[in-house]
Structure formats: structure tokens, C-alpha cells
Amino acid sequence: MNMILWTIFYLIVSLILMYFFFKEKYVINLLRVKEDEILKKVSLEKNEKNIMIGNVLTIVALVVTAIFFILIDRTPDSIIKIKLWGIYGVFILNVVFYVLRVEHEWIFLGNLIMMFLGRLMFNILDMNFYIYLGINVVISLILIYLFKSLPKEEITEQTILKEVTKDNKKLEKILMESKIKNESTEEIFKKMFPNENISVEERIAKEERKRSTFGKAISRIDNTMLAIILVMVIQVFYIGNYVIPSGSMEPTIAIKDRVFANMVKYRFTHPKVGQIIAFKEPMTDKVMYTKRLVGEPGTTLQIAKGKMDINKFEIANVDNRPVYPSFSGDKRKFEEDFKKYTEQVNEFNANKLQNVGGAIMTNDKKSEILEKVTPQKVYLPEGILMNNKIYIPKKGDKVKLDKIIAINKVFGKIDDGTLVGQVDWESYYDGKGYKNFTGKEFLELIKTDKNFKDIIGNDDELNANPANVLTNAYYTFTLKVEGRDEMVMPIMDFKYNDELFKKLLNGETITLDKNYYMAMGDNTANSKDTRYFGLVSEPRIKGELLIRWWPLSRIGLL
Numbered sequence: 001m002n003m004i005l006w007t008i009f010y011l012i013v014s015l016i017l018m019y020f021f022f023k024e025k026y027v028i029n030l031l032r033v034k035e036d037e038i039l040k041k042v043s044l045e046k047n048e049k050n051i052m053i054g055n056v057l058t059i060v061a062l063v064v065t066a067i068f069f070i071l072i073d074r075t076p077d078s079i080i081k082i083k084l085w086g087i088y089g090v091f092i093l094n095v096v097f098y099v100l101r102v103e104h105e106w107i108f109l110g111n112l113i114m115m116f117l118g119r120l121m122f123n124i125l126d127m128n129f130y131i132y133l134g135i136n137v138v139i140s141l142i143l144i145y146l147f148k149s150l151p152k153e154e155i156t157e158q159t160i161l162k163e164v165t166k167d168n169k170k171l172e173k174i175l176m177e178s179k180i181k182n183e184s185t186e187e188i189f190k191k192m193f194p195n196e197n198i199s200v201e202e203r204i205a206k207e208e209r210k211r212s213t214f215g216k217a218i219s220r221i222d223n224t225m226l227a228i229i230l231v232m233v234i235q236v237f238y239i240g241n242y243v244i245p246s247g248s249m250e251p252t253i254a255i256k257d258r259v260f261a262n263m264v265k266y267r268f269t270h271p272k273v274g275q276i277i278a279f280k281e282p283m284t285d286k287v288m289y290t291k292r293l294v295g296e297p298g299t300t301l302q303i304a305k306g307k308m309d310i311n312k313f314e315i316a317n318v319d320n321r322p323v324y325p326s327f328s329g330d331k332r333k334f335e336e337d338f339k340k341y342t343e344q345v346n347e348f349n350a351n352k353l354q355n356v357g358g359a360i361m362t363n364d365k366k367s368e369i370l371e372k373v374t375p376q377k378v379y380l381p382e383g384i385l386m387n388n389k390i391y392i393p394k395k396g397d398k399v400k401l402d403k404i405i406a407i408n409k410v411f412g413k414i415d416d417g418t419l420v421g422q423v424d425w426e427s428y429y430d431g432k433g434y435k436n437f438t439g440k441e442f443l444e445l446i447k448t449d450k451n452f453k454d455i456i457g458n459d460d461e462l463n464a465n466p467a468n469v470l471t472n473a474y475y476t477f478t479l480k481v482e483g484r485d486e487m488v489m490p491i492m493d494f495k496y497n498d499e500l501f502k503k504l505l506n507g508e509t510i511t512l513d514k515n516y517y518m519a520m521g522d523n524t525a526n527s528k529d530t531r532y533f534g535l536v537s538e539p540r541i542k543g544e545l546l547i548r549w550w551p552l553s554r555i556g557l558l
Contacts, residue, residue, distance in 0.1 A: 006267040013233065020230070031226070032210075035218050039209040046149040054101070054146035061098050061139045065091060068132040075462065077123055086122035087129065090114055094136055101147060105217040107140035109224050116232070119286050121243075148214035155207050157185050157200050164192055238263055240278055240543045242288065248521030248528065249276070249290055251375055252558065258550035259290070259558065261543035271517060271538070272296070273362070274369040276545040276558055279519065282492035283457050283533050290545060291529050294360050294370060294379075295518030297394035297538075300486055303381040304358030304366070310381060311429045313356050322348055349525035356380055357524065358387070379524045382425065383531030384476060384489060390518075391486035392535065397512050398482040399491070401504040404442040406473040408433040411466045421464025423474040439505030446470055449502055456495040457533055476534070482509065490534030491516065514538050 020027055069091055077083040093110045097103060111133040118124040118133070153159075165171040171192060178188045189200050198206070209215050235241055240261035247255050253276075261278045271277055273293050281289045295301040308316070322344035325337035357378035360367045371377060381387045384405070393399060407428045409421040427433020443449060446469060456475050464471045479488035494501050494510075503510060516535040521527025530536060545558045 050146040073126040104143040111136040151211040250523040263543040291519035297515040302389040385531040402478040404437040420461040452495040
């Protein structure tokens with residue numbers, strides 16, 4: 001049924017898009033007619049009372065801006081470097097146009113666009129930021145109306161004719177011939193605007209409305225909104241455009257690579273092992289990840305044992321572990337030290353991979369598909385997965401809670417004095433840095449049965465607190481499928497439904513209504529993937545990566 005609905009959807013949307021691209025001028029002209037109908041109903045004369053109210057509202061807007069500048073979290077993001085550009089860019093845009101008291105439509109458009117792109121492109125998660133954006137959208141619309149005025153320049157039939165014939169040889173010729181024939185202005189205008197049955201006076205009035213501050217604002221808003229809608233429809237349903245923020249897929253895909261993804265494919269087919277996918281991660285339900293599918297529903301998966309287990313390797317190489325360089329004030333020296341540190345990390349990880357890594361085993365056999373398509377051939381048994389043999393559940397399977405795992409966090413202060421708490425995975429691998437709980441024991445520990453989304457799978461380093469039982473450990477869980485002995489990785493989707501998660505904690509069984517997958521990064525030593533946070537439900541998988549289009553030196557199919 002879903003396939004039929006998607007087929008109908010794509011047929012209708014594709015026809016609409018084709019109509020727009022082939023009849024663009026007609027659609028734009030229709031917009032302009034609707035704009036003029038609105039402008040006719042509004043008095044465009046400058047109003048001193050409105051200007052006074054607008055000035056007061058501008059002061060209010062600047063005060064609000066100052067307050068929210070203090071409130072909004074401006075902590076740099078180590079992965080999404082452009083986060084601060086987005087925040088500061090919005091504040092600069094707003095202040096400039098509030099102070100100038102002109103063209104407030106740019107505030108409206110800038111803030112509206114950031115409401116959609118703030119999370120997707122800049123990874124801005126602070127709710128205060130989005131409240132601020134909403135306030136500015138409303139204030140800017142009011143100011144557009146309050147500061148409306150007619151154009152300063154005088155509009156005459158001569159200025160209209162001059163502009164319409166500029167760089168248009170055909171219309172210049174018509175005008176010249178009409179002047180030679182000594183035709184009236186009315187006759188000339190009928191030839192210049194054959195589709196508009198209006199008098200010269202009406203044409204001048206229409207042009208004044210169009211060139212008023214209110215008319216320009218409406219036109220700019222319409223044009224931008226139309227472009228945004230087109231881009232959003234194409235990106236969400238046809239060709240996704242992503243920039244890669246981390247090195248988890250190196251060497252296949254590098255940091256800052258730009259890629260296109262096929263957003264149509266998985267509406268009609270199921271994802272397959274070996275494909276590189278774009279999916280919405282289940283930890284915070286906010287960020288798009290790109291990983292390679294390594295396990296399908298209804299199969300078992302295991303990382304084969306290497307020469308050493310990960311704990312023994314860490315102990316044997318404790319003296320060789322690279323140390324992050326400290327900053328002494330000399331930027332050039334720090335950059336040199338960081339370059340050496342990066343080289344040491346790569347060497348350390350390569351050694352770890354060689355000694356600890358193992359091939360992906362699917363249904364107890366080495367995966368031939370992954371052997372062909374993955375550059376490194378082996379994966380590190382890290383996270384919750386380790387070397388455990390797991391079952392990847394499918395739609396219709398019945399699952400229940402196996403155990404809650406509380407992994408210790410290590411707390412310390414960074415250079416600016418901020419307290420951070422990192423998940424102590426090394427201690428977990430050592431078999432000491434964690435505790436297991438039953439569902440009921442966990443409820444007794446946290447003393448709440450609400451907001452599991454903020455407790456389970458929360459590895460937010462900056463908001464961790466050693467004195468708070470809800471954030472002083474990393475809480476995750478494993479499941480069991482009815483009739484099977486293998487471990488089942490966490491399904492983080494459950495935590496977004498408090499009632500559902502309480503059922504799990506109380507020992508109840510849940511029947512799955514979706515298929516689930518395992519996805520890992522090719523750069524297995526530096527990838528936060530399903531080894532850590534668990535399974536990816538099929539609806540979260542949005543598209544398959546098709547082509548790298550930037551940088552041009554590395555353009556090619558993926």
C-alpha cells in the first residue's frame with residue numbers, strides 16, 4: 001500500500017515541478033497578480049503614527065536581541081564548525097536591519113530560513129535560539145507594515161517605457177515605430193503590455209504599488225519562499241545534498257566532502273548491506289548521519305575476534321597512546337603539535353585495527369558483500385556490540401528488555417574551566433566500569449518514569465553532572481527476541497515514548513512494527529555508529545549516497 005501511495009505522490013509532485021519549470025513565467029506572473037490584489041487593499045502612504053510605533057517596536061526588538069544573545073548557548077561545536085557562524089550571522093543580520101529601519105523582510109526571511117536549517121545544517125539545538133527566531137519573524141512582519149511607504153522616485157509613463165525597453169531590442173523597435181507613427185501613449189502601452197487590459201494611469205498606479213516598500217517586501221518574500229519550497233521538496237524527496245562533518249567514513253568519504261543522495265530509492269525498495277546510507281540518528285533524533293549498512297533484519301551479526309581483545313591491546317599499548325597537545329599560547333607550535341598528534345593517532349588506530357579488528361560475520365559466515373566494498377575489510381569490536389553475536393530484529397518479532405546498562409562517565413575540566421563528563425568506554429571494555437540493572441531496579445534508581453529520551457542514550461558531555469543520577473552515567477540497554485538467545489542491540493526509538501518504555505522496564509513484550517538495520521563507519525576506529533547507540537529503524541533511512549560532487553578533484557560515484 002505504501003508503495004502505491006508513494007507512486008501517486010511522486011507522479012503528482014513531479015508533474016507540478018515540471019509544470020513550474022516549463023511555465024515559470026506564467027507562475028511568476030500569477031504571483032505578481034495576487035500580490036497586486038493585496039497591495040490594492042492596503043494604504044501605502046507613510047503614516048507618522050505608524051512610524052512612531054515602529055520606532056518603539058525597534059527598540060523593543062534590539063532589547064530582546066541583547067537578552068537572547070546572553071541566553072543562547074554559543075558553545076563551539078567540535079564537529080559542526082559553522083554552528084557559531086549561523087548564530088552570530090542571525091544576530092548581525094537582525095541588528096543591522098533593525099538599526100537601519102529598512103527592508104525588514106530580510107530579517108523575516110533570514111530568521112525563517114534558520115528555523116528550518118538551524119538543526120540540519122548548523123546543529124544548533126538550543127531552544128532559546130528558536131524562540132528568538134520566532135519572535136523576530138513576528139516583529140519583522142509588523143515592522144514591514146508599519147514602515148511601509150510609496151517609492152521616493154516619481155513614476156511616469158516615460159520612466160516605465162524606458163525601463164521596459166532597456167536591453168530589449170524587440171520592444172525598442174516597437175517603441176521607435178510607434179513614435180514614428182505618432183501613436184498615443186495608450187496605444188504604445190497596449191503594444192508593450194498586450195496581456196494587461198489597463199489604462200496608463202492604472203499602470204502607473206500599479207507600478208507605484210509594486211515599487212513601494214511594502215510591494216518590494218511582498219515580492220522578495222514570495223520569491224524566496226517559492227525558492228525555499230522548491231529546494232526543500234527536491235532535497236527531501238528527490239536528491240539530498242549533504243556536507244560530511246566528520247571522518248567516520250574515511251577514506252571513502254572525507255570531512256567536508258559534499259555528496260548527493262538518492263532520496264527516492266528507499267520509498268520503493270529496502271536498503272541492502274554494503275550501501276552507504278543517509279539516516280536520522282536515534283540518539284537525539286536531530287542529526288543526519290552517513291554510514292554503511294552492515295546488517296539486515298532477520299540475520300545475525302558478529303565481529304570476528306582478532307589477535308587480541310580490545311582491553312588487552314589498550315593495556316599493552318598504554319605508553320604508546322597519543323596525548324592531546326596543550327595550548328601554551330603559541331598558535332603555530334600548537335598547529336605543529338596537533339599535526340604530529342593526528343599522525344600518532346592514525347598510527348595507533350592502524351595498529352589497533354590490525355591486532356583487534358575482525359571481519360563482519362553474517363549468519364556465522366564472513367560477509368562477501370562487505371569484503372568487496374569496504375576499504376578496511378575489518379571492524380573494531382567496540383561499543384555495546386564488542387564481539388557479541390547479535391540478532392537484528394525484523395518486523396513482527398517480539399522483544400522484551402534484557403537489561404539496563406549504566407556505564408561510568410569520567411569527569412574533568414577543559415581549558416576554560418567547563419566541567420565535562422565523557423563515557424568511559426575503556427573501563428566498560430575492562431569489565432569494571434559499568435553496572436547492570438533490571439527494569440524495576442532502574443526505575444527505583446532514577447526515581448522518575450518520564451522523559452526517558454533525556455536519560456537513555458544521553459552522552460551529552462557538557463550537561464553531565466557527577467551529582468545527578470540522571471546524567472552521571474551513560475544509560476543504555478539490550479533486548480531479547482522471543483525464541484532466540486542472541487543479544488539484541490538497543491532500539492533508541494523506544495525512549496521517545498514514555499508509556500512504551502515503561503512497558504519494557506516492567507517486563508512486558510513489544511511486537512515490532514518496523515525492520516531494523518546495523519550501520520557502521522568505514523573508519524571503524526573513529527566512528528560513532530550502531531556499535532554504540534544500537535539499531536536504525538527503516539523509516540529513519542532517508543536515502544542512498546550517490547555521488548561526491550565536491551571537491552572537484554575527488555568527484556565520483558560512491
